[in-house]
Every structure is written in C-alpha cells, then in structure tokens.
Amino acid sequence: MSFLLKRLTQKRIWTRIYKERLSEPLHLNIISFFVFLFGSFRSKVLYDLVLRPHHAYSILKAADQAKARGFTEISILEFGVAHGSGLMNMIKVAEKVTNTTGIKINIYGFDTGKGMPEPIDYRDHPEYYNTGDFPMNRDLLEERIKGKAQLFLGPIKETLKEFLTSTSSKTPIGFVSIDVDYYSSTMEVLELFKEDPNLFLPLTYIYFDDIFMENHNDKSGELLAIKEFNETQKLRNISYHKFLVNKRLFKNSNWTKQIYYFHVLDHPYRFETKRNDAKRVLDNPYLNI
Ligand SMILES: C[S@@+](CC[C@H](N)C(=O)[O-])C[C@H]1O[C@@H](n2cnc3c(N)ncnc32)[C@H](O)[C@@H]1O
Numbered sequence: 001m002s003f004l005l006k007r008l009t010q011k012r013i014w015t016r017i018y019k020e021r022l023s024e025p026l027h028l029n030i031i032s033f034f035v036f037l038f039g040s041f042r043s044k045v046l047y048d049l050v051l052r053p054h055h056a057y058s059i060l061k062a063a064d065q066a067k068a069r070g071f072t073e074i075s076i077l078e079f080g081v082a083h084g085s086g087l088m089n090m091i092k093v094a095e096k097v098t099n100t101t102g103i104k105i106n107i108y109g110f111d112t113g114k115g116m117p118e119p120i121d122y123r124d125h126p127e128y129y130n131t132g133d134f135p136m137n138r139d140l141l142e143e144r145i146k147g148k149a150q151l152f153l154g155p156i157k158e159t160l161k162e163f164l165t166s167t168s169s170k171t172p173i174g175f176v177s178i179d180v181d182y183y184s185s186t187m188e189v190l191e192l193f194k195e196d197p198n199l200f201l202p203l204t205y206i207y208f209d210d211i212f213m214e215n216h217n218d219k220s221g222e223l224l225a226i227k228e229f230n231e232t233q234k235l236r237n238i239s240y241h242k243f244l245v246n247k248r249l250f251k252n253s254n255w256t257k258q259i260y261y262f263h264v265l266d267h268p269y270r271f272e273t274k275r276n277d278a279k280r281v282l283d284n285p286y287l288n289i
Pocket residue numbers: 079080081082083084085086087110111112113114115116117133134135154155156157179180181182184185188
C-alpha cells in the first residue's frame with residue numbers, strides 16, 4: 001500500500017490516470033471503485049486495477065491456457081531487468097495468479113547487470129539510450145528476489161543459451177516481457193522464439209516496452225527486430241492482436257498496443273484435428289421464414 005501511495009505522489013501517474021482512466025465512461029470508473037475494494041483478483045485484472053496491467057493480463061491468460069492444456073507449471077521471462085521493479089511486479093502478480101489458478105509460475109530475469117551495452121548504430125536509438133544507462137543494484141535485488149525468481153546476468157546472447165539448457169517442455173514459456181531498448185538486444189532475445197516448439201504454450205504472450213515513443217518505427221528498435229524475425233521465420237509469427245483492445249473494458253490504455261502474440265505454427269497443438277462425434281451444424285434462421 002505504501003508503494004501505491006508513493007506512486008500517487010508522481011505527476012506522471014496522475015497524467016496517466018487522467019488520460020487513460022478518467023477519459024473512460026463514468027459507470028466503468030464507478031464500478032472500478034467497488035471492484036478495487038471488494039473484487040477478486042480476476043475482476044481486478046478485468047478492470048485494469050493491477051499495477052502493470054500488461055503483466056496481470058498476460059500472466060493470467062498464460063496460466064489459464066496452461067491449465068486448460070493440463071500443465072501444472074509455466075515459465076515467464078523478463079529481458080531487461082535493470083533495478084528490478086518490473087521483475088518484482090511480475091513476482092507479486094504471479095503469486096496472485098497462482099492463488100487464482102493453481103498454476104506454479106517460474107520467473108526468470110535477464111540483464112547485463114551493468115546497464116546498457118554499446119549501441120551498434122542508429123537502429124539502437126542512441127538518441128534515446130546511453131551506454132551504462134539503467135544499472136542494477138545486484139546484491140540488494142538478489143536478496144529481495146531470493147527463492148522467487150532467478151537472474152541470468154551477462155549479455156543475453158550468452159545467458160539465453162544457459163537458460164535453454166535448464167528449461168524443459170514441462171514448464172512451457174507463457175509470457176515474455178521484452179524491455180531491452182535496442183534493436184540489437186531485441187534480436188538477441190528473439191533467438192529464443194526459434195527454439196523447440198514444445199518449450200512454449202501454443203500462444204505465448206509478449207510485451208514490448210519500447211515501441212511507443214515518437215521516434216520508434218519499423219526501420220529501427222524493437223519494431224525492426226519483430227519485422228525481421230517475421231520475415232525470416234516460416235512457422236513462427238509475432239503479431240500484434242488488433243482485437244485485444246475491443247475485448248478490454250478500458251480502451252484508452254497504452255498497454256493493449258504493446259501486447260503481441262507469439263504464434264507457434266509448428267506446435268503439436270496446431271496438428272490436433274478436432275474429432276467430435278457430433279458434427280457441428282451452423283444455424284440458419286432464414287430457412288424457417
Ligand atoms: C529500460 S531497462 C529495463 C527496465 C526494467 N524492465 C524495469 O521494468 O524497470 C533496459 C535493460 O536492458 C538491459 N540490456 C539491454 N541490452 C542487453 C543485452 N544485450 N544483454 C543483457 N541486458 C541488456 C540493460 O542492462 C538495462 O538494464
């Protein structure tokens with residue numbers, strides 16, 4: 001609660017509340033007040049009342065999907081940890097998702113541990129990010145997340161290999177948060193999505209943090225990395241789900257535009273032919289007129 005109160009002292013938080021919440025219908029904001037006080041975790045996710053709603057939405061969806069497919073555990077990953085506020089939020093959200101769904105959630109964070117590496121060229125948006133930006137207080141963070149999440153420290157192109165030797169299809173990846181700022185670092189992360197299809201849920205949720213500023217475009221940064229990935233992968237696709245915003249109650253939030261779906265077209269799930277005994281028949285009310 002003290003964390004929430006501290007955030008409410010920040011001007012940018014009030015600007016966001018004004019733009020993203022108060023611009024929404026009055027009845028939804030009134031209902032939100034009661035959901036905030038008395039609602040279940042699932043209803044708070046529906047009403048965007050959980051801090052970092054992109055985490056809450058994606059982790060809950062991944063756990064629901066895992067449960068429906070008979071898994072008991074999933075893995076969720078954050079690339080770009082820095083001071084660890086995103087990772088610690090994922091830990092809190094995951095605890096609530098586990099209480100709601102019964103699915104155990106393994107959490108992994110990846111970072112240099114020393115802040116941003118050197119940019120390669122304009123594609124890394126050096127106008128936004130500096131070498132050494134966003135360092136980590138490693139000892140303090142490791143102490144706070146002990147037993148709750150595991151850190152892989154070093155360049156992602158190396159630590160990803162290490163992670164892959166320790167994970168398995170019994171704990172499929174259901175959500176990945178990508179917040180490494182650079183095109184070059186995102187390319188290192190996207191190597192993950194070329195791996196064994198069974199390491200993922202058939203639909204894995206991805207949050208891209210660095211796509212919303214005015215200079216972001218698909219010839220640089222994370223958007224270029226997504227484009228190049230899709231152009232070179234025949235059976236894998238990372239795509240923005242245009243209809244997500246229509247499914248949400250609150251439509252003015254940025255985060256719905258930052259969630260992408262990773263489609264694993266060579267996942268065994270895509271080859272499971274539906275064989276129902278009863279054929280499905282479509283209704284035609286006009287026939288009886
Ligand atoms: C904006 S910060 C992450 C902020 C964090 N997600 C949060 O919510 O507070 C970006 C981080 O990405 C890390 N990073 C960027 N490129 C990397 C790479 N190639 N290997 C490992 N870490 C990298 C940097 O060390 C930096 O800490």
